[in-house]
Amino acid sequence: MKITIIGTGYVGLVTGTCFAEMGNKVYCVDNDLEKIANLKENIIPIYEPNLETLVKSNQNKGDLIFTTNLKDALDNSNIIFIAVGTPASDDGSVNLDYVYNVALEIAENITNDSLIVIKSTVPVGTAFKVKEIIESNLDEDIKIDIASNPEFLKEGVAINDCMHPDRVIIGAENEMVFDTLKELYSSFIVNNDRFILMDVRSAEMSKYVANALLATKISFMNEIANICEKTGANVKNVRLGIGSDKRIGYDFIYAGCGYGGSCFPKDVKGLINTAMDNGYVPKILSYVDEVNENQKLVLVNKIIDRFGEDLSGLTFSIWGLSFKPQTDDVRCAPSLKIASEIIKRGGKIKAYDPKAIDNFKLNFDLDNITYKKSKYDVLDDSDALILITEWKEFRALDLDELSKRLNQKIIFDGRNIYSPKIRELGFELYQIGC
The missing domain is CATH 3.40.50.720 (NAD(P)-binding Rossmann-like Domain)
Incomplete structure (x- = not known):
């Protein structure tokens, strides 16, 4: 397949490289001239094991193309992934400026019927807003479909996560979109039971809920650790005692000095903000964030x-x-x-x-x-x-x-x-x- 990935940050670069590794023609587009120039020279802006090797080999094969020319990329592909950043605003809400700006640029440059896939982590309803922006700014009678395909890449093992996903969530409006994305991911997935198909809004929500739940496990265990210190118990022993319960498991129940990164803090705050915008006060999530900052x-x-x-x-x-x-x-x-x-x-x-x-x-x-x-x-x-x-x-x-x-x-x-x-x-x- 011929694919355009817009955004060469963590998600876009890893995803585009892995698609190319499976034989697809991938155009990775970014408006950062220096970053694109460096990528063409195999200078990687992030550290991720094995990423540099795959970028180099796929550039050499001609399957991975880095460019600042969005129109050229769109002319040569019919699946477009939006993978730009969605940073947190000062009030904790998700800043969607980059996503909406890309939607306008797509509308200005697109020439073929295309499938637009939101890979960025975005609040519920964003995909339909992107579709609305594109369709309302198209000059020609071009048909677009929209889909949500949240990423679940863990930094440090992102290549393995992309090449061997435990699940691929696809949110779409029609069977043709489901079939297209299932075909794209078929190189990564042997068993069809790893595809989880749903509506667009639920797919958008799934990403936030996954990160918020993992963050909750961490903050919960950190609070238990603090209680252990007060009572003379040992949290490492407690972890062994509860982790053996298959309903709980051992993952994400290590006590420590708090979580960080670009996902958990931002996504917990983003889900809190989404809930508040819809008239609901998420008490547990608010406390998860507070416990982590204190930790x-x-x-x-x-x-x-x-x-x-x-x-x-x-x-x-x-x-x-x-x-x-x-x-x-x-x-x-x-x-x-x-x-x-x-x-x-x-x-x-x-x-x-x-x-x-x-x-x-x-x-x-x-x-x-x-x-x-x-x-x-x-x-x-x-x-x-x-x-x-x-x-x-x-x-x-x-x-x-x-x-x-x-x-x-x-x-x-x-x-x-x-x-x-x-x-x-x-x-x-x-x-x-x-």
């Missing part, structure tokens, strides 16, 4: 309990800046809040992350923070280690190296990955809920 301060509070409110003269080493392992994304990352609070109290920070340092610098321009190129160099002359992101390279500790480099043998473990047995070797270990 980002848990490690800070532990640091204050140990060292006092005034952190002047103290240096803290941070391991992990990205919001999760296997990505360079620091949007809404707990590290941003933790670092700010430490510096606000007079402390200094040395930080290391395998991939996210450059992005962290773009989002964090305060003084009193330096960056190192290795996990052990960052420890020199520091008073404590703070583990925020559980990259694999942080899991096995060289305790002799820590003892030599740290001024004090103190570890704040924000993901509960270290064994309490290290306390027997003279380390102070502070964890969450245990």
Whole structure:
């Protein structure tokens, strides 16, 4: 098939590359001249395992084309994916300016009957608004269909998620659209039972509900961790006790220092806003968001309990800046809040992350923070280690190296990955809920 993907952000770039890998002709369109020029040279704007390799190979085959020329792309395709950003506004509502601007550009440049597929995460009713904008601005008698095809890509394993989806949700108005998209995804799916077909509005809602429910599990378990600390229970044991129940499962019930990223915070707020706009007050969702923001301060509070409110003269080493392992994304990352609070109290920070340092610098321009190129160099002359992101390279500790480099043998473990047995070797270990 011949496909146009509008937007070369995380979703658009991964999706377009995977479609090309399966033999489709894919035009990835963006109005960012520098980004497109870099992509043509196989310079990838995000870190995602195996993405660079696939981009390069499919460009070489001619199946993946990066361009700023929307008209040329539309002239050569009849399936158009909208995959532009939908950032949160200051009030928590979803900013749809990019989506609606793309709809106008499609109307101005389209020359063939086409299927418009909304891949961006958008509130209920957006797809029909996009269809209305396009149809009301078409100069010719061109027929368009509209569909919602939400993405469920997890950063760090996005290529695998795209190539081997656990489900493909398609929201459409007629059988022909269902059949077209099922054919497109047939290369990824062997069993038809992974296709979930529904109306457009339900498909739009499904994306928000999925992320909101996962965020709810995280915030719920973080609250349980805080209760465990008050009562003397161990949240890691509690997780084992409840996760064995197949109705609950083990995923997303790890206690920690809060979730971040571009999806969960934005989508929880977006669903809250949608509910409020429709006259409903979503109490659970509102509290999920509040608990998560408070959870980002848990490690800070532990640091204050140990060292006092005034952190002047103290240096803290941070391991992990990205919001999760296997990505360079620091949007809404707990590290941003933790670092700010430490510096606000007079402390200094040395930080290391395998991939996210450059992005962290773009989002964090305060003084009193330096960056190192290795996990052990960052420890020199520091008073404590703070583990925020559980990259694999942080899991096995060289305790002799820590003892030599740290001024004090103190570890704040924000993901509960270290064994309490290290306390027997003279380390102070502070964890969450245990």
